Amino acid sequence: MTMVAAAITISLDGYITGPNDGPGNGLGDGGERLHYWVFGGPWTYESEPKGEATGADKEYLDEGMTGVGAVVIGRGMYEAADAWGGENPFGVPLFVVTHHPDDAPSEGGFSFVDGLDEAITQARRAAGDMDISIGGGADVIRQALRAGHVDELAISIAPVILGGGKRLFDGFEQTMNLEHKALLQSPFATHITYRLAR
Amino acid sequence: MTMVAAAITISLDGYITGPNDGPGNGLGDGGERLHYWVFGGPWTYESEPKGEATGADKEYLDEGMTGVGAVVIGRGMYEAADAWGGENPFGVPLFVVTHHPDDAPSEGGFSFVDGLDEAITQARRAAGDMDISIGGGADVIRQALRAGHVDELAISIAPVILGGGKRLFDGFEQTMNLEHKALLQSPFATHITYRLAR
Numbered sequence: 001m002t003m004v005a006a007a008i009t010i011s012l013d014g015y016i017t018g019p020n021d022g023p024g025n026g027l028g029d030g031g032e033r034l035h036y037w038v039f040g041g042p043w044t045y046e047s048e049p050k051g052e053a054t055g056a057d058k059e060y061l062d063e064g065m066t067g068v069g070a071v072v073i074g075r076g077m078y079e080a081a082d083a084w085g086g087e088n089p090f091g092v093p094l095f096v097v098t099h100h101p102d103d104a105p106s107e108g109g110f111s112f113v114d115g116l117d118e119a120i121t122q123a124r125r126a127a128g129d130m131d132i133s134i135g136g137g138a139d140v141i142r143q144a145l146r147a148g149h150v151d152e153l154a155i156s157i158a159p160v161i162l163g164g165g166k167r168l169f170d171g172f173e174q175t176m177n178l179e180h181k182a183l184l185q186s187p188f189a190t191h192i193t194y195r196l197a198r
Numbered sequence: 199m200t201m202v203a204a205a206i207t208i209s210l211d212g213y214i215t216g217p218n219d220g221p222g223n224g225l226g227d228g229g230e231r232l233h234y235w236v237f238g239g240p241w242t243y244e245s246e247p248k249g250e251a252t253g254a255d256k257e258y259l260d261e262g263m264t265g266v267g268a269v270v271i272g273r274g275m276y277e278a279a280d281a282w283g284g285e286n287p288f289g290v291p292l293f294v295v296t297h298h299p300d301d302a303p304s305e306g307g308f309s310f311v312d313g314l315d316e317a318i319t320q321a322r323r324a325a326g327d328m329d330i331s332i333g334g335g336a337d338v339i340r341q342a343l344r345a346g347h348v349d350e351l352a353i354s355i356a357p358v359i360l361g362g363g364k365r366l367f368d369g370f371e372q373t374m375n376l377e378h379k380a381l382l383q384s385p386f387a388t389h390i391t392y393r394l395a396r
Contacts, residue, residue, distance in 0.1 A: 012353065012376065012392070013367035014212040030373050145359075155210065157355075159376035159392055161343075161367070169211035169359070175228050178210065178357035183383050190381065192388055194210070194357055 002127055004120070006134040006141045007064055007154035008168060009034050009189065015165035016138045026080040033160040037188035056186040063182070064154060068092060069130025070123035072116075074140035075099075083108065093126040095119040097140055116143045138168045146174060150196055152181065156189040200325055202318070204332040204339045205262055205352035206366060207232050207387065213363035214336045224278040231358040235386035254384040261380070262352060266290060267328025268321035270314070272338035273297075281306065291324040293317040295338055314341045336366045344372060348394055350379065354387040 010016055011034060018028030025045055027034055032044050038061075040051035053061050071090045075098035088094045088109035095111045096104075097119045104112035113119040123132045134144050144150050155168075177197035184191040208214055209232060216226030223243055225232055230242050236259075238249030251259050269288045273296035286292045286307035293309045294302075295317045302310035311317040321330045332342050342348050353366075375395035382389040 013370065014365075018373070033375070157390070159378055161370070161372065161374040161376065163367075163371045163373040167212075169361075172211065172359070173361045174359065175216070175361040176359040177231070178359065180357055180383060180385060180388070183381070183388065185378060185381050187378060190378070190388070190390055192355070 002069075002124055002129065003067075003131045003151045004134065004144070004149050005064070005068075005131060005152040005154060006136075006144055006150050007156070008136045008138065008141055009037070009156040009158060010168050011158055011160050011162040011165075013161045013163065014167050014169060015162045016136070016168050017165040018162045019164040021165065028162070028165045030160075030162060031165065034158045034162075037156060037158065037186055041188070054186075056184040056191070057188060060154075060156070060184045060189075060191040064133065065090075067131045068133045069127030070095065071133045071135055072097065072119045072123050072140070072144075073135040074137045075112075076139070077135060077137045078110070080137075083110070092130075093123070095123050095126075116140060116149075117147065120144070120149050138166060138170070141168070142170075142172050145172070145176070145196075152193060152195055153178065154191065154193045156191045158189050159187075200267075200322055200327065201265075201329045201349045202332065202342070202347050203262070203266075203329060203350040203352060204334075204342055204348050205354070206334045206336065206339055207235070207354040207356060208366050209356055209358050209360040209363075211359045211361065212365050212367060213360045214334070214366050215363040216360045217362040219363065226360070226363045228358075228360060229363065232356045232360075235354060235356065235384055239386070252384075254382040254389070255386060258352075258354070258382045258387075258389040262331065263288075265329045266331045267325030268293065269331045269333055270295065270317045270321050270338070270342075271333040272335045273310075274337070275333060275335045276308070278335075281308070290328075291321070293321050293324075314338060314347075315345065318342070318347050336364060336368070339366070340370050343370070343374065343394075350391060350393055351376065352389065352391045354389045356387050357385075 018031035021028035039049035043049035216229035219226035237247035241247035376392035
């Protein structure tokens with residue numbers, strides 16, 4: 001039975017980026033602190049991240065990809081990651097939600113799909129009995145929550161107050177009950193995995 | 199050395215109340231879920247909470263009051279709690295931040311103080327070498343963070359998305375680095391205690 005999990009990192013005040021995010025400053029001013037956990041410690045856009053996740057952060061990442069047979073992300077995340085240099089890095093089929101599927105590159109293993117529901121449908125087909133991971137950004141996760149696609153929501157809370165930026169739950173007006181499934185903490189993040197209560 | 203700790207409960211989407219909070223509905227629509235952990239499980243404003251915190255929740259509450267020599271809260275919280283029936287329930291001096299200190303009742307052990315800074319000053323005097331706990335609401339905690347009074351910030355995250363209400367960090371535009379100090383989880387909340395990095 002395919003399980004759909006969404007995962008994203010926020011600050012304690014609920015932001016997925018600091019202020020003034022954009023090209024070359026994808027996580028916004030001071031937003032690097034959100035992803036210290038991804039790279040094993042402090043980094044900045046000036047000096048580029050070099051390390052890798054370790055300890056509880058690595059455990060969380062590894063568990064998040066176990067059993068995953070397809071990944072769905074938004075176009076914004078694809079662009080923010082600079083298309084990972086032109087090659088799908090996930091090792092499984094990757095579906096990019098976009099209003100402009102014709103923009104898809106002919107190589108690199110990226111499937112551009114118009115609309116989240118269609119992306120989930122194609123991801124289910126690709127994943128077979130395996131699971132689907134929704135990697136963000138926030139808009140795709142909000143859409144997936146609203147449409148009832150999400151079985152698990154994994155939130156990494158970085159120990160920082162950003163004071164501005166883009167909020168994960170901006171404009172989200174539904175109420176949902178959650179259940180705790182897993183909990184991990186490193187010096188750089190508290191990873192809480194929730195099940196959506198049905 | 200007196201340590202100042204602030205503690206409050208939020209939903210995963212950052213709200214300290216659901217929509218339409220007010221008299222008789224202090225935590226807003228559906229906001230009871232924020233405080234399931236306080237009362238050992240589900241309750242509603244219709245049926246009144248009856249239980250007590252257990253397990254990790256009780257441990258968190260007990261640790262939060264250990265070494266505390268004075269408590270500071272906002273007038274809103276005092277009113278929302280209906281003045282605890284007229285008697286300071288904390289067992290240590292309690293300072294209520296208000297613009298109207300003349301409203302103070304003559305009995306019950308409540309000290310009404312005009313302004314947060316003055317309340318902290320009086321609480322430090324009362325606490326001696328012991329610690330100070332800031333119990334909320336959100337406005338008092340935001341003021342205390344802005345003024346640099348807070349050494350520790352303890353956030354209980356209830357496993358619920360409320361979709362509306364009052365946000366803890368509403369209008370808070372400063373950035374602050376935090377460090378993990380403690381972590382506890384029950385079925386009803388994830389309690390993360392942060393140190394403010396200096």
